[in-house]
Amino acid sequence: MQKREQRKPMVAGNWKMNASREAAQALITAIQQGATAFTAIDIAIFPSFVHLPLAEHLLKNTAIAWGAQNMYLGTAGAFTGEVSGAMLVDYGCQYVLIGHSERRALFHEDLTMVAAKLKAALEAKLKPILCLGETLAEREANQTENVIGMQLQSAIDAVGIHAFNQIVVAYEPVWAIGTGLTATPEQAQSVHAFIRKIFAQHDVVVANSMRILYGGSVKADNATGLFGMADIDGALVGGASLDAKSFLAICQAAEQTEIAME
Numbered sequence: 001m002q003k004r005e006q007r008k009p010m011v012a013g014n015w016k017m018n019a020s021r022e023a024a025q026a027l028i029t030a031i032q033q034g035a036t037a038f039t040a041i042d043i044a045i046f047p048s049f050v051h052l053p054l055a056e057h058l059l060k061n062t063a064i065a066w067g068a069q070n071m072y073l074g075t076a077g078a079f080t081g082e083v084s085g086a087m088l089v090d091y092g093c094q095y096v097l098i099g100h101s102e103r104r105a106l107f108h109e110d111l112t113m114v115a116a117k118l119k120a121a122l123e124a125k126l127k128p129i130l131c132l133g134e135t136l137a138e139r140e141a142n143q144t145e146n147v148i149g150m151q152l153q154s155a156i157d158a159v160g161i162h163a164f165n166q167i168v169v170a171y172e173p174v175w176a177i178g179t180g181l182t183a184t185p186e187q188a189q190s191v192h193a194f195i196r197k198i199f200a201q202h203d204v205v206v207a208n209s210m211r212i213l214y215g216g217s218v219k220a221d222n223a224t225g226l227f228g229m230a231d232i233d234g235a236l237v238g239g240a241s242l243d244a245k246s247f248l249a250i251c252q253a254a255e256q257t258e259i260a261m262e
């Protein structure tokens with residue numbers, strides 16, 4: 001199948017505001033040890049800021065990447081409580097989540113702020129994972145494509161289409177996050193295909209090589225169905241990424257799907 005010729009699947013774990021220092025150490029160690037068997041996928045974890053030095057210590061020179069869940073604009077300055085992209089790079093981060101729906105909803109990050117952060121992440125030489133998604137009310141009002149289209153357009157306007165060579169997109173329907181309600185593989189595929197179509201209107205090469213992850217209650221038992229879809233290139237996992245066994249089982253599903261398609 002030609003599906004992922006140019007797209008290596010990725011499984012990313014967003015830990016959100018979870019894990020003690022001790023739990024983080026145990027989880028990173030278990031993931032690192034369990035993941036050595038995987039060669040066909042990229043794996044990245046996103047612990048809280050305070051655990052990033054631990055991630056760097058335990059994952060340096062391994063195949064697992066780490067990143068932050070958020071960042072602020074600029075490199076340094078009087079922004080109490082914020083962390084810059086340059087600081088993340090200093091701790092070995094390759095990636096940063098930008099525009100997660102919890103940041104948009106709980107911390108009032110609007111389209112302008114998300115676009116500015118995307119730009120700042122690229123300037124810091126981080127690879128952003130840009131999160132997009134509609135709420136249940138928006139889906140029920142048939143606004144899914146409008147909402148995703150607007151979120152995408154403001155990002156493309158801010159950084160230009162070619163910057164997306166460095167960006168991973170994550171489609172995370174808000175109604176599926178932490179609710180146990182996963183989008184069906186067909187529902188997710190339909191939005192992923194829509195996202196890729198929008199990119200293709202700008203640049204077909206960028207569209208075909210860009211990874212689009214699905215997020216929202218991904219678990220070991222629904223991962224294979226999702227990964228089998230033509231435009232789903234991996235997962236951004238929340239709750240299940242806090243348990244090494246569950247997270248590794250999702251990685252295993254991605255690895256197996258990829259090998260079966262080669």
Ligand code: 13P
Binds near residue numbers: 172178179218236238
């Ligand atoms: P859950 O997997 O817990 O639904 O979270 C998804 C998510 O928000 C990942 O960024």
